[in-house]
Amino acid sequence: MTVNVVDQAVAIRTMGLGKSYGAGETRIDALADVSVDFGRARFTAIMGPSGSGKSTLLHCLAGLDRPTSGQVMLGDVELSSLGEKALTHLRRDRVGFVFQAFNLVPTLTALENITLPLDLAGRKPDAEWLDKVITTIGLRDRLSHKPSELSGGQQQRVACARALASRPDVVFADEPTGNLDSRSSADVLGFLHHSVREFGQTVVMVTHDPTAAAYADRVLFLADGRLRSELLDPTAESVLDTMKRLDTREDG
Numbered sequence: 001m002t003v004n005v006v007d008q009a010v011a012i013r014t015m016g017l018g019k020s021y022g023a024g025e026t027r028i029d030a031l032a033d034v035s036v037d038f039g040r041a042r043f044t045a046i047m048g049p050s051g052s053g054k055s056t057l058l059h060c061l062a063g064l065d066r067p068t069s070g071q072v073m074l075g076d077v078e079l080s081s082l083g084e085k086a087l088t089h090l091r092r093d094r095v096g097f098v099f100q101a102f103n104l105v106p107t108l109t110a111l112e113n114i115t116l117p118l119d120l121a122g123r124k125p126d127a128e129w130l131d132k133v134i135t136t137i138g139l140r141d142r143l144s145h146k147p148s149e150l151s152g153g154q155q156q157r158v159a160c161a162r163a164l165a166s167r168p169d170v171v172f173a174d175e176p177t178g179n180l181d182s183r184s185s186a187d188v189l190g191f192l193h194h195s196v197r198e199f200g201q202t203v204v205m206v207t208h209d210p211t212a213a214a215y216a217d218r219v220l221f222l223a224d225g226r227l228r229s230e231l232l233d234p235t236a237e238s239v240l241d242t243m244k245r246l247d248t249r250e251d252g
């Protein structure tokens, strides 16, 4: 019998991950044979052209979508081995999400939005931790405001705090700066970066923006559902260069 030794440096591991939609001639392989590790306390960006499978990968990693083939290990848990209820609990307790559209509850205050997932889970917030997160997002004077009274950037920082409130194993961010101007984007990305450096948070982010990707420790490049390249310690320039190189290769 082989024993799976869980590598503490790895937060998520995929093995031969595939996701197909449809069948026969209309079948689309949104992901094909993706095997990759996501380091713990690392900030990983996922890039690639539209339709390359970025969101599908993120959703499979986060247990929002079930792969057609292969495996996803979140720590020592293999996601496909879980039933719907266990998967719902895992999403609630072990992962955090930040979406492009903020997805805050309009009738709740910023603070109530931040603690909502914990309240729903019947868990008491860790006051010291919550205080640290709120200090870092820099919105202490806005906590009693409703989302409509906050700017887009402020709303997204609240969404980031909500994602971190439960100290999840991984925070998944799907185009978190897609609706923001460059100043607000820098605030949100700076916060995510800080959460990795100072709190040891693991972050996986899908983005189209080379400047956003440059906040990450590592960038993975997808094309046609496959992993095509990766960059360590990226800069906006090196990300752009890699995108151009991959584009040329696709055309050729």
Ligand SMILES: Nc1ncnc2c1ncn2[C@@H]1O[C@H](COP(=O)(O)OP(=O)(O)OP(=O)(O)O)[C@@H](O)[C@H]1O
Residues within 6 Å of the ligand: 021, 022, 028, 029, 030, 048, 049, 050, 051, 052, 053, 054, 055, 056, 057
């Ligand atoms: N529910 C679905 N049914 C059928 N095809 C789908 C479905 N979801 C995604 N696809 C297809 O899978 C492929 C990958 O889609 P995905 O959304 O993961 O790409 P993406 O890289 O995130 O794109 P974008 O940057 O435009 O958001 C695309 O060809 C898409 O049309």
